[in-house]
Amino acid sequence: MIYRRWLQWPQWQLHSPYDEMDRLRRRLEELYENYAGDQAGRSSSGVFPLVNLTEDAENFYLRAELPGVASEDLDIQATGKSITLSGERKIPVEEGARYHRKERDAGKFSRGLNLPSDIDADKVTAKVMNGILNITIPKAESVKPRKIAIN
Amino acid sequence: MNGSDSKELKVREKQELSSQTEQTRPGPVFTPDVDIFETEKEIVLLADMPGVRAEDLTIDLRDDVLTLTGEVQEQANDQEQALMMEFGVGKFYRQFTLGEVINQGAIDANLQGGVLRLTLPKVEKATPRRITVKSA
Structure with missing residues (x-):
């Protein structure tokens, strides 16, 4: 992601005005991880049934x-x-049925x-x-x- | 079309609805999987709504818009801690627009084992009448 690369750019500088931005970057990363973590918490094995x-x-x-x-x-x-x-x-098979939608699987x-x-x-x-x-x-x-x- | 003989069931992730009209109660909302088919006399809708009891299901038909809403009760007790969660639990919601004119008085709904079977009888079309013109 662009913003991350950009924010990591001035990392070689010690005590820089970018410290504030660094904090912001870490905060963003935390948020991103929390979001990803939540998704991962619901990750599926891909085997039926869940x-x-x-x-x-x-x-x-x-x-x-x-x-x-x-x-x-x-x-x-x-x-x-x-x-x-x-x-x-x-x-069960339905007699004389014309299907409009079929989303349920057997x-x-x-x-x-x-x-x-x-x-x-x-x-x-x-x-x-x-x-x-x-x-x-x-x-x-x-x-x-x-x-x-x-x- | 049947294919239940040897086919292996594949996982179908529950579809979470991102933005329903604003809710009063927070929580995830899922779209139930449905089969819709038509016979000569009726339209039948089958919907998978696991965890929904008959008293928690609302079926609303108004101005050709059919709305299904099912509330799901939390099964876990307070002491339980999650180890592995693969599916989300929440309300079911889905809307359909009906093309046919439905005989509203004869709608039949049956919920069994988490599957709703909704039968919507079509209004019988007036049989065309031949008008004979008499000549005097």
Whole structure:
């Protein structure tokens, strides 16, 4: 970007009237990074379905938007540290239809995810509500934070 | 046209709407993906609106402009911390102009599993009548 090159130009000068501009440049860069960082925070793996992963002290929560996917067409597997989501989205063929727009896709999907720590694979629960899959993944006992009593 | 047999689903990023008419409540607004098709009798619109409950969906048809608005409830509890966020959550909004005259009284909307199916029956065109000219 032009303004950056221009602002970096007088860097060889010590204590110059450009100090003020240098501050401005840094401030601009900070803003730019914050903006880019926000975009990066939502960077996708490019694998369907996109997921949001969160955690609290007890569980991981994995959410995915799967509108129109029936729960019987969904398969969730959990092992020591990973979760696999697979299934198929079916869109029925409409008889005698003349399409004006077709933006919704049908097809199969499969995605594996490694979690940051061990999980209790036997206690994973999942539900689909209004087209959002919600998986609750309890953390393994060994990785849960433990409160230590002080005598 | 079906292709659900072996096709792998590709990621389609949610389309964020940059400038809707000014909002009273801040937050991202997304454009739902839609299928629109027409049969002899009706126009059918299917829209993917994951997370929208029936009571949070507003369908408005006025002067040939159809507006869909869906509010989405936050699913996370207060203690949750984000580890990886790949999709944004927010309201859905999209507007269409209808070319056909719709029988407004017979519109049917059905929301199931995050998919809206909106059936807009066309007004039956008056069947052309042949006028016979009598000659006296």
